Amino acid sequence: MRLNILKAIAASLVITLSSVANAGIISTGDIAINQSIPDRATVTDTYTETSTDIIDNVWVYFDATSSWIGDFEVMLSHNGVNVLILDNQGGPQDAVNDWFSDLYATAPTWPQVADTSTNYGFLPSQSLSAFNGLSAQGDWALTVTDTLSADSGFVNSWALQFSTHSAQVPEPSTLAIFALAILGFASRKFSK
Structure with missing residues (x-):
């Protein structure tokens, strides 16, 4: 009984x-910036997410050109949390158009050869897990700074993708x- x-x-x-517990994927699609970035200048672009789902993982896509990508510092910000995606890496590379995620655990940091077993992604300079557990809702800002002189560049676009679970x-x-x-x-x- x-x-x-x-x-x-x-x-x-x-x-x-x-x-x-409803899991999901949120994808922003390509967010066009199409803006030049002069020496020692900063470009910031903001995307507003409406979903209140809780973040489990974050992927960031970044697309830019420069005669020296190693001048760039790229930061993602949300709800007071800042994470460096690229921290003056790449040296004389002339372009970056790749995905960055903590889930590419076996991948090198950019610009080394991508890990083909994980969709050609790279590890960010700092861990994106800082966003895990936060609501996806609100403003997400991508800030690109050309930290050195002698080389200018062009920021083409960026994108975000989140795996989430319901906050209900x-x-x-x-x-x-x-x-x-x-x-x-x-x-x-x-x-x-």
Whole structure:
């Protein structure tokens, strides 16, 4: 008898919680900037996300050209958190158009040869996991700074992709039904 009550309680709990954990992918698509960046100047572009889902992982795409990409410092900012994607890396490379993510665990930092087993991505200079657990909602800013003189460049575009889970909590009516089920089972025991 107790086992049946425990099974019913467990089933009610599973049904209640199953509506909470919905995973998803949010993708911004290509965000065009198309702006030149003179020596020792900064370009910032902002994207506003409306989803309230909670971030599990972040991918950042960055596309720019310069006669010396190693002059660039690229930072992603959201909700007071700042993460360096590129920190004056690349030296005399003339372009970067790649994805960056912590999930490319075996990948080198840019501009070495990409890890083809992980979709040709690179590790960022700092960990993007700083955004994990935050809501995706709000402004995301990409800031590109040409930190040295003698070479200018052009910022083409950027993009974001998030794996997320729902921030929903069970509706009060769902919790009330669960509580009534528990009370019903408990009253059956005491009435016998």
